[in-house]
Amino acid sequence: MHTPLHSQVGSLLSYTHDQPLPAGTVVRVPLGQRELMGVAWAAPHAAALPPGVVLRPVAEVLDALPPLDAAWQRLVAFAARYYQRSVGEIVHTALPPALRKLTGEQLNRRLHAKKKPQVATQDAENSVALTAEQVSVCQQIAQHPGPFLLYGSTGSGKTEVYLHSVAQALQADPQAQALVLVPEINLTPQLLARFERRFVPRFGPQAVVSLHSGLTEAQRLKHWLAAHTGQARIVLGTRMAVLASLPGLKVVVVDEEHDPSFKQEEGARYSARDLALWRGRDAGAKVILGSATPSLESWYACQQGRYQRLDMPSRVAAAALPAVHLVNLRQQPKSTVFAPALLQAITERIQRGEQSLVLLNRRGFAPVLWCGNCGWKSDCPHCSAHQVFHKGERRLRCHHCSASQAVPRCCPQCGNPDILALGHGTEQLQEALAQQLRNVLRPDGQPARIARMDADTTQGAGQLQEQLAQIHDGSVDVLVGTQMVAKGHDFRRMTLVAAVAPDAALMSSDFRAPERLFALLMQAAGRAGRDAAFMRQQGSQAQMWIQTHQPEHALYQALQHHDYPGFARQQLQERQQAGMPPFVFQALVRSDAKTQDDAQKFLHAAAQQARQLPALAGVFIYPPIPLAMQRVANVERAQMLIEAPSRSALQKFLHAWQPLLHQVRQQHRAVVRWLIDVDPQNL
Incomplete structure (x- = not known):
């Protein structure tokens, strides 16, 4: 049986029991000095025990729980095989943590706890008419x-x-x-x-x-x-x-x-x-x-x-898709946060009792603090990243390792008191809108209400539900948020959506960045004008505003016409020409170490071993490079990309390479951890 809490044990462990146990039975077994949960697994063959080895007995069978069925076992086995993990690690991921701590008696009490009677009535929503x-x-x-x-x-x-x-x-x-x-x-x-x-x-x-x-x-x-x-x-x-x-x-x-x-x-x-x-x-x-x-x-x-x-x-209900307006920031003053035309459009929405959504996928007040005298920046001491300025807390916070410190009163290097906040975050946008819309009144004569929804404002218990309720009941006029508000929500009074600074994704080294930006903006646009009856009542038109330095970019042109098929056609052509997924199949091998040199040495050695494999035919191994975010929490990270013309060729190679990777790891003790990422989504 595999022991989920010890996923580094790659093979099956054997125990005895006085009765045959069906595969999928949950048990408790001794391992070292502890007693842990395990799952009985069908062994491919019964290996002979070495002389003198005595098996330990299963401590307890949790027979109150029906065995995990064969379909679930196949799913776990496939996931372990395909993603190059042990079965135990997948089981550990799949089962709820509390189950691992229960004895059979405790589990039996939970399963037979008195339940409220199941009262069934007629389906209240059966009358929903389909289009x-x-x-x-x-x-x-x-x-x-x-x-x-x-x-x-x-x-x-x-x-x-x-x-x-x-x-x-x-x-x-x-x-x-x-x-x-x-x-x-x-x-x-x-x-x-x-x-x-x-x-x-x-x-x-x-x-x-x-x-x-x-x-x-x-x-x-x-x-x-x-x-x-x-x-x-x-x-x-x-x-x-x-x-x-x-x-x-x-x-x-x-x-x-x-x-x-x-x-x-x-x-x-x-x-x-x-x-x-x-x-x-x-x-x-x-x-x-x-x-x-x-x-x-x-x-x-x-x-x-x-x-x-x-x-x-x-x-x-024949609701119209939002009209997309592109604002050319090259024609705006350099310090523009909100173009005048966009501010006017938001103002009109507030005065009519409608809602607007302002999207910026960057929380905090500003991404970095900077000294104009000496060039100091609020870099994280532990990561290859800046510490983000959170004005409300008066703290600098790293969004990668969570290290934080108070905002310095002056430059730590030269003593300059005029430290500048560079760039924008959702906190800054909320403050700017509150200032610029301070004289704008709602139909009830009350001042406009600006709210912010991001990971900082929704981390407390019940905060997300509370904020969503305020949006749905009309208490909020303008919502500033990250991508968490851009998809899936059904805001009936929302008639305008604005993306104020989406261009950064166009400069990304990740080939998936344009696809993700297009999806994010299309999903965000979809929050506007969803209630056709409300739009007719208001006499309003749904709008999507995009502030960009590149309005002529093919991505924005396709977005302006809501043309996903055209965008997909262009992206697939580019990927085919460049030899990118879905026309090839990829895996990443990543190593983490205290120094970048140690991290890359492991990958170089692994590549040398791979070149001796017959299964290498058709598989291309790229040289090791640092990750884009090279250092996180004082750990240096490097990666090596593997490409193959087919999924089967990649899997065949990875299965042959896996034992060699374990051997190489034993020779490179400076490596903190390593992993294989099949079908990676972030390069």
Whole structure:
């Protein structure tokens, strides 16, 4: 059996028990001086024990818990194999932390705790009328096996398609379960509320549960057990939910499937979207990927016939997509934060009782403090990054290692008292708008209200829900926020969205940066004008404003016409010419050490070993280089890119290389850690 808490143990560990244990049984076993949770696993073959070795017995079988089924075991085994991890590490990631701490008696009490009776009533939302496009899409999902890429414009009603498809699956089979994945926790409450309104009246209060890192350990265990035992018919969660035990899985939904948050960036680096596709195929479940701006990998898969594309180009109730206005900052004064035309447009919205969203994907007041005398900058002492100026706290804070310090009263190097704040953050935009709109009144005669929503304002318990409630009830006139407010939310009074400084992404060395910027801006634009009745009542037109130094850029031109297919066509042509995914397949090998030299020496040695492998044919190994963020928390980081013409060629090479990497690691003790990242999303 694998012991999840000791994932560095790469092979199976053997124990004895007086009765044969089915694979998937959860047990407690001794390991060293401790007793830990493990999962009984089907061994490929029974190896003979070395002379004198005596196996230790299983300490306890948690037989109150049904064994984890064969489909779940296959999912874990595939994830471990594909992402080059041990099975134990994937199990450790998949199971709720609280489960690892329970004895059999404690688990039995939880499973048999008195539950509220399941009261089912008539579905209150059955009367929701589908549009013609939604009807057509739902029919195709019902008639074909999929997987499906639901390409629907923002506000086209993709969520209603999810609800309808899940309802059909649950009605057809009393044991059926559905998995709904969203990219971020802040999208969970709103979507969860819709699913609860639709399904709790019919199936009872335990029918819909959530799984995400924002839950307490007790909540996560409770929800996981409900899914594993079949009590929960629908599990809605972030990427961790893709590894949940769902014995009755019949339909999988991946909302905003393009979002990079579906790729785990620490520990076992799996892609929840890709595992959802594999899991759906293995279980015979329908998989629906939904997005207004699909990932180029998914778009290309449709072109290759591997996914079935379903289009919903129209917004519900004939609501119009926002008109896109490009503001050329080259024609504005150098210090311009908000162009006069944009300020005027926001002012008009406030005076009519409408809401505006200002998007800047950078929190804090300013990215860096700078001394004009000597050139000092607020660099982080532990990272290759600046410490960000947070004016409200009067602190400098590193967003990578969390190191912070008080803002100096003068330059630490030369004593100059005039330290300048360079660049803008959401905190600064909120302050600037409050100043420039201080004389603007709402229809009720009250002054305009400017709010900010980012990781700093939503970290406390209940703060996110409180801020969302204020936006929905109209208490906020202008919302300044990062990308967390740009997608998934349904703000009915929002009629204007503005991106004030999006150009930085165009200069990125990451080839995915244009795709992510286009998706972010399209998603942000989709927050405007979603309520057609409200727009008609106001006599207003939805608008998207973009302040840019490059209004002629092809990305902005495609955005101005809401032309995702044109943008995707141009990007795929560039990637094919450059030999980039999805036309090749990649993996990264990364090493962390106290010095950059030590980190790169390990990678050079690993490359030397790789060149001796027969499986190297067709695989290209790039030279080691530092990461873009070279040093984090006093650890130097380097990486080496591996490319192959096919997924199978890459996997064959990585499996052959893995043992050699472990050997090389033993010879390079200066390396703190190393890892393989298959299908990396950040280069």
